[in-house]
Amino acid sequence: MNRRLFLSTLASASLLRAVGETILIKNAKILTVTKGRVDGSLLIRDGKIAEIGASVMAPAGAVTIDAAGGFLMPGIVDCHAHVGADAINEGTISVSSMVRIEDVLAPDDIQIYRGLAAGVTTSNVLHGSANTIGGQCSVVKMRWGKPATQMVFSGAKPGIKFALGENVKRSGSNTNFGATLRYPATRMGVEDVVREAFNDARAYQRQRDEYQTRAGKGERVAPPRRDFKLEPLVEVLEGKRLVHAHCYRSDEILMLLRAAEEFGFKIRTLQHGLEAYKVAKEIAKHGAGVSTFADSWSYKIEAYDAIPYNAALCMKAGVLTSLNTDAPVTQQRHLLQDAAKTQRYGQLTDDEALSLVTINPAKQLMIEDRVGSLEVGKDADIVLTDKHPLSLYTKVQKVFIDGEVYFDREQDVRERSLRAARRKALAEKLKPAAPPAQKKGAR
Amino acid sequence: MRRVLWCFGLVAACALAQPAGSGVLAIRGARIHTVSGPVLASGNVVLRNGLIEAVGANVAIPPEAFVIDGAGLQVYPGLIDSLSTWGLPAAPGRPTGAPNPAPTPVTPAVLEQRIQTLDDGGPEERPSNTSWVRAADLLDPKLPTLAAARNAGYTTAIGFPGTNVFAGQGSAYNVAGSRARQMVIEDGVGQMITLPVRGFGGGFPGSLIGIISYVRQIYADAEHYKAVQALYEKDPRGLPRPPYDRALDGVIASRRLLLPAGRLAEIDRMLRFGQELKQPLVLYGGTEAFRGAALLAAAKVPMLINLRWPEAERDADPFVKESLRVLETRDLAPTGPAELAKAGVKFAFYSGGVERPADLRKAIKKAVDAGLSKEDALKALTLYPAQIFGIDNRLGSLEAGKIANLTVIDGDLFDDRAKLKFTIIDGVKYEPTPEATPESNR
Structure with missing residues (x-):
């Protein structure tokens, strides 16, 4: 009922196929990313990739789509986006670990559709970078038109956003010194906030354990108050929650890795990490991934030393590396181009370049058993393009998530004029009544 | 002359x-x-x-x-205004963007004054929370909004105080009387949650995402408070004394929770949030009720509809193109009540952002013109709000024994040219x- 209702609000409702339909895509150049290129067909059954091969028999009742020599690639995974949410930052405090992106998912955000049109099928929707320890993030599939609960990537490990540097210490805002606004105002203070938060989390953990022990012995003891701020940090300490840390400079990267090691937890990804190439060895040793921009050097002071070789250098040092967008700060439609740029600077192979936006971010989010490459048994999150995806001239033709078509360029183009006409008619209809004409001679 | x-x-x-x-x-x-x-x-x-x-x-x-x-x-x-501020003093405007003033020493007098200033944000450790404040205690029979309400044909309002996240306890009262205490019909009919998104400078919580987390924490604290108090009351010996907390007392005393929801995504979100908090729920707003009727019906949650239908901003930039979805919503919002009636959802109208009570009948007529039957429209102004707030044994219909509140029109209520004759x-x-x-x- 819900689904029908949501769909009915969409112009493209007629396009969406029922879940579970068997689809054969033939005559395609299939870039699996992990297992080389196959020229042939791909079969989707029950929302999963059922078969890939030079010639696949169409089962009875299967819908056949002719790719006409186009390319199939895995749906793009963006490890860092701020799309599809009604609020991004709770910037009033330095530790806002209690806030959850899942609470404010906005399935009607047009950015989701724009991401789809760029071939993005999975996004890690993060809290903003206004504070040292931000909120809990949500990995979503870009299921445009579905309600919020159906956007959530079920089974993805929970995560949390950290942030370091200029945004956090509010550089450039005139409330820096002598401000009553918010601690910290320096990078030293940022480190202190991290340590203090995890000291609190440890104390909370102890308090909880102590209560369990005493209550277990039958003692009469009041239960501790549940603290939604510290619970996710305890999960970080217990390895149950992934840390995605926004950072730029090598010194703050080292600071965070060392602080985490001291408290016995891992940083899963360094987000942006524009100076990661300077400390790639140390990052690899810690086991953190890097999710960076392709270029964007010097767009602010702490990005001064950014270089377009960053992703490639990190990869070569053995760091699990991906490219991200920060969408809508930069656009998800740039991701394939960004991969191509990195290839140009870093002499990467096609598969290495594509892995930056597919299997690597999937690994960083620990969802690589489901998405990130075209392999039998994985979710049918598939992008059909007309040219090689790393070409500047490529256009996304169709996007499947779980075997359902969520974007169809042909239909989108066809409906543009209809939508424009409808908008014009509505604007005309809703135009506020003109003010009453002035009386003759009133002037 | x-x-x-x-x-x-x-x-x-x-x-x-x-x-x-x-x-x-x-x-x-x-x-x-x-x-x-x-x-x-x-x-x-x-x-x-x-x-x-x-x-x-x-x-x-x-x-x-x-x-x-x-x-x-x-x-x-x-007629009943199902979510009102008539007869209540206007909450003082909160200065926006101004830096926080230096902290003043908190003496009991200062604290009391802060609490009285409804928009001040509540006591220190429970910001933006005046859950215990009752509209009935703020009611001022001399305020001109009451006369304006009567002029528009209304006899009763469900008033809610303040603009804090936990805005306070609503009260049902008649819009005429010489003494506030004689006007009150029922006190504490529900707790209203509002979303004062104040950005970075106004203290936690400053965003939608923060407010939702904050409400969740307060409800968890209330559960904890109840548990600790129960334990202590059984036998206080050997246990630390639970602190007095009127913000939590106010939350616990709330009979139902009013959550704001305009868009379909918000209706979906707040229905789930209300279920998570395990509170009897009422949603208010309803701009996209025409899209969310089925969701509300499935959840069996009533909706209060803001009679200020969405419209273009007065000073909107003429060069900014509005999205098709925004235009569709503006076009279809008045069909929401008809869709709710069709889906079997209980709903009531409220004055919301309509500046002049006299304009309310015009706004209601829009819903009738958009397909709502006059019978259902009348119920949404009388029996339904009484049922939603649990006062239908006294109000909402003309039956022997009920309170003598009547609206008498020189013609049809939904003909906006027919004049109000009088109210009783x-x-x-x-x-x-x-x-x-x-x-x-x-």
């Missing part, structure tokens, strides 16, 4: 109220919309001591009654006062 105006002004000043709360009043031969039963083409209503004594086609009119000839008049149960509140007749114009004071 001048003299007529003068008379008019004098009359207006007296508000034309009959001081007859304990008298007997009857309307004879009017068209009567009982709401709970059939419409009587011609019937009588007898009111005694502020209550309805009898309604019917042939009920006898006692000889002592002051009789009003109802020929040509239509009698309705008194607690058995007292109030004729509409003319619009306040400079002449009326002479």
Whole structure:
């Protein structure tokens, strides 16, 4: 009922196929990313990739789509986006670990559709970078038109956003010194906030354990108050929650890795990490991934030393590396181009370049058993393009998530004029009544 | 002419109220919309001591009654504004963007003053929380919004105080009376949550995402508070004393929770949030109720509909193109009530952002023009709000024994040219006062 209702609000409702339909895509150049290129067909059954091969028999009742020599690639995974949410930052405090992106998912955000049109099928929707320890993030599939609960990537490990540097210490805002606004105002203070938060989390953990022990012995003891701020940090300490840390400079990267090691937890990804190439060895040793921009050097002071070789250098040092967008700060439609740029600077192979936006971010989010490459048994999150995806001239033709078509360029183009006409008619209809004409001679 | 105006002004000043709360009043031969039963083409209503004594086609009119000839008049149960600020002092505007003032030492007097200033944000450790404040305690019978409400045909409001996240306890009250305590019908009918998104400078919580987390934490704290108190009350020996916390007391005392929801995504979100908090739920807003009717029906949650239909911002940039979805919502919002009625969702109208109560009937007519039946529209102004807030044993329909609140129109309520004849509140007749114009004071 819900689904029908949501769909009915969409112009493209007629396009969406029922879940579970068997689809054969033939005559395609299939870039699996992990297992080389196959020229042939791909079969989707029950929302999963059922078969890939030079010639696949169409089962009875299967819908056949002719790719006409186009390319199939895995749906793009963006490890860092701020799309599809009604609020991004709770910037009033330095530790806002209690806030959850899942609470404010906005399935009607047009950015989701724009991401789809760029071939993005999975996004890690993060809290903003206004504070040292931000909120809990949500990995979503870009299921445009579905309600919020159906956007959530079920089974993805929970995560949390950290942030370091200029945004956090509010550089450039005139409330820096002598401000009553918010601690910290320096990078030293940022480190202190991290340590203090995890000291609190440890104390909370102890308090909880102590209560369990005493209550277990039958003692009469009041239960501790549940603290939604510290619970996710305890999960970080217990390895149950992934840390995605926004950072730029090598010194703050080292600071965070060392602080985490001291408290016995891992940083899963360094987000942006524009100076990661300077400390790639140390990052690899810690086991953190890097999710960076392709270029964007010097767009602010702490990005001064950014270089377009960053992703490639990190990869070569053995760091699990991906490219991200920060969408809508930069656009998800740039991701394939960004991969191509990195290839140009870093002499990467096609598969290495594509892995930056597919299997690597999937690994960083620990969802690589489901998405990130075209392999039998994985979710049918598939992008059909007309040219090689790393070409500047490529256009996304169709996007499947779980075997359902969520974007169809042909239909989108066809409906543009209809939508424009409808908008014009509505604007005309809703135009506020003109003010009453002035009386003759009133002037 | 001048003299007529003068008379008019004098009359207006007296508000034309009959001081007859304990008298007997009857309307004879009017068209009567009982709401709970059939419409009587011609019937009588007898009111005694502020209550309805009898309604019917042939009920006898006692000889002592002051009789009003109802020929040509239509009698309705008194209209109810289901989420109102009428009769309540305006919350002081919060300075936006201003840096936080230096902290003042918190003496009891300072704290009390802060609490009284409703928008100040509540006590230190529970920001933006005045959950215990009751609209009934703030009600001021002298405020002009009450007279304006009567002029628009309303007899009752469900008022909510403040603009904090936990805004406070709503109260049901009549919009006329000389003393606030006599106006109140029922106190503590629900807790209203608002979303004052204040950005970075205003203290936690400053965003939608923060407010939701904060509400969740407060409800968890309330559960904890109850558990600790229960343990302590059983036997205080050997246990630390639980602190007194009126912010949590106010949350625990809340009979139902009102959550804001306009867009479909918000309706979906708040329905799930209310279920998570395990509170009896009412949503308010409803801009996209036409998209969310099925969700509300499935959850069996009532919706309060803001009568300020979405419209283009007055100073909107003419070069910014509005999205098709925004335009569609603006076009279809008034069809929401009809969709709710079709889906079997209980709903009621509220004055919301409509600046002049006199414009409310025009706004209601929009919903009727968009397909809502007049019967359902009338229920959304009378019986449904009474049911939603649990006061339908006293209000919401014309039945013997209920409170004598009536709205009497010289024609059809949903014909916005038909004039309001008078309202009866607690058995007292109030004729509409003319619009306040400079002449009326002479």
